[in-house]
Amino acid sequence: MTQATTIYQRPAELLQHLIRFDTTNPPGNEVACINYIDSLLQSLGIETMLLEKYPGRPNLIARLKGTGNAPPLLLYGHVDVVPTAGQNWTHPPFGGELIDGYIWGRGALDMKGGVAMMLAAFMRAKAENLSLPGDVILCIVPDEEVGGLAGARFLVEEHPDLFAGVKYAIGEFGGFTLYFGGKKFYTIQVAEKQCLWLRATLRGPAGHASAPIRGGATAKLARMLTALDQNRLPIHITQAARNMFEAIASGVDAPMDMVIRGLLDPAQADNVLEMMGDLKWSTGALLRNTVAPTVIRGGEAVNVIPATITVDMDARLVPGFTVEEMLTELQAVIGDEPEIEILNFDPGPGDPDMSLFNLLEGVLQEADPDAKAIPLLLGGVTDGRFFAQLGIQTYGFLPMQLGESFNFTSAIHAADERIPADALPFGTDAIYRVLGRFGG
Numbered sequence: 355m356t357q358a359t360t361i362y363q364r365p366a367e368l369l370q371h372l373i374r375f376d377t378t379n380p381p382g383n384e385v386a387c388i389n390y391i392d393s394l395l396q397s398l399g400i401e402t403m404l405l406e407k408y409p410g411r412p413n414l415i416a417r418l419k420g421t422g423n424a425p426p427l428l429l430y431g432h433v434d435v436v437p438t439a440g441q442n443w444t445h446p447p448f449g450g451e452l453i454d455g456y457i458w459g460r461g462a463l464d465m466k467g468g469v470a471m472m473l474a475a476f477m478r479a480k481a482e483n484l485s486l487p488g489d490v491i492l493c494i495v496p497d498e499e500v501g502g503l504a505g506a507r508f509l510v511e512e513h514p515d516l517f518a519g520v521k522y523a524i525g526e527f528g529g530f531t532l533y534f535g536g537k538k539f540y541t542i543q544v545a546e547k548q549c550l551w552l553r554a555t556l557r558g559p560a561g562h563a564s565a566p567i568r569g570g571a572t573a574k575l576a577r578m579l580t581a582l583d584q585n586r587l588p589i590h591i592t593q594a595a596r597n598m599f600e601a602i603a604s605g606v607d608a609p610m611d612m613v614i615r616g617l618l619d620p621a622q623a624d625n626v627l628e629m630m631g632d633l634k635w636s637t638g639a640l641l642r643n644t645v646a647p648t649v650i651r652g653g654e655a656v657n658v659i660p661a662t663i664t665v666d667m668d669a670r671l672v673p674g675f676t677v678e679e680m681l682t683e684l685q686a687v688i689g690d691e692p693e694i695e696i697l698n699f700d701p702g703p704g705d706p707d708m709s710l711f712n713l714l715e716g717v718l719q720e721a722d723p724d725a726k727a728i729p730l731l732l733g734g735v736t737d738g739r740f741f742a743q744l745g746i747q748t749y750g751f752l753p754m755q756l757g758e759s760f761n762f763t764s765a766i767h768a769a770d771e772r773i774p775a776d777a778l779p780f781g782t783d784a785i786y787r788v789l790g791r792f793g794g
């Protein structure tokens with residue numbers, strides 16, 4: 355056996371190799387990293403397929419044959435990472451160094467760590483001739499961090515036949531530990547919000563700035579931004595939010611459980627959020643549609659009153675909501691004078707299909723008897739939204755035991771991204787167990 359063919363036994367080392375490919379997106383440059391993964395798979399005699407929308411940005415697909423007793427299971431992950439510019443790193447972001455028990459580098463958590471786990475579990479299944487209930491498809495994509503045009507979106511739109519019959523997938527974002535009220539939970543992502551980008555246009559009379567006109571476009575801008583700052587859209591308790599907060603409530607002691615259940619009562623939710631400090635923003639975003647004005651354009655010259663001002667807004671919809679419902683709520687806040695244009699909408703998955711959840715939680719409990727899993731509703735979006743268009747339910751399941759002081763969500767996309775080295779064999783082993791059992 356060569357180093358390459360046995361590297362699946364050393365997933366932490368595998369991650370170190372993956373981090374050393376600088377796949378900062380933009381521009382991505384994922385090809386060397388994907389070719390490396392391709393060579394590892396081929397060293398075990400696994401057939402692979404490379405498909406690209408844009409030159410130098412391939413997607414890799416490989417498939418292991420199962421017994422046909424279960425629909426195929428998809429494992430997918432992205433190898434692009436977000437930029438590190440302007441950040442202060444203790445150890446080089448593309449060094450992949452193992453120091454103090456951690457592997458340091460961009461992508462350690464999001465999500466080359468997860469890719470290393472999936473790849474190692476997949477290679478091990480082949481090397482050890484694991485009996486698989488159904489086919490297992492491994493899909494390594496570029497371009498998750500900047501919209502997926504070269505990656506998951508391309509595959510779903512142009513090669514949906516590759517995923518025929520797939521019902522469930524393992525992907526990001528989840529598996530990491532979270533602590534509430536002194537209790538440890540493992541997240542398993544089953545749902546995400548939907549991303550809607552809007553542009554509002556405000557118009558008014560233009561003219562010479564020496565003779566100001568009241569009530570023009572700038573005044574309308576001020577009114578609209580003030581309204582957005584001072585109002586929130588209504589609370590909606592979706593099935594995904596209910597599943598998540600019920601699971602947390604059932605795992606903590608009184609009176610914390612009552613407080614968390616209060617989030618699920620629209621009449622109390624805002625009062626409970628007010629008690630949560632800075633957590634109220636991210637938690638509240640799981641319970642309502644949100645709108646954040648981000649890009650404001652207007653005016654060309656200091657002595658000319660602008661006739662139009664545009665405001666780009668990033669709106670996020672809770673699962674199951676339509677654009678029309680969202681716009682009705684928005685107009686109740688900002689009125690109907692701003693002209694609203696839809697720049698982009700990626701519909702996300704609706705109510706989660708929880709069929710695989712108990713199996714995943716059971717696997718975690720074998721590895722860590724204290725494990726209690728919570729079905730996570732994510733405030734952001736993942737490639738899961740594209741696969742959802744094919745009817746595929748993703749479970750974010752990249753198991754990592756992190757210390758209580760280690761905050762996963764603030765460590766990703768930040769300086770000093772790192773992962774405990776022993777999280778890699780832990781997660782690989784959990785995924786490997788799932789591969790042997792997903793049929794029932």
Ligand SMILES: [Zn+2]
Nearest residue numbers: 464465498526
């Ligand atoms: Zn990611």
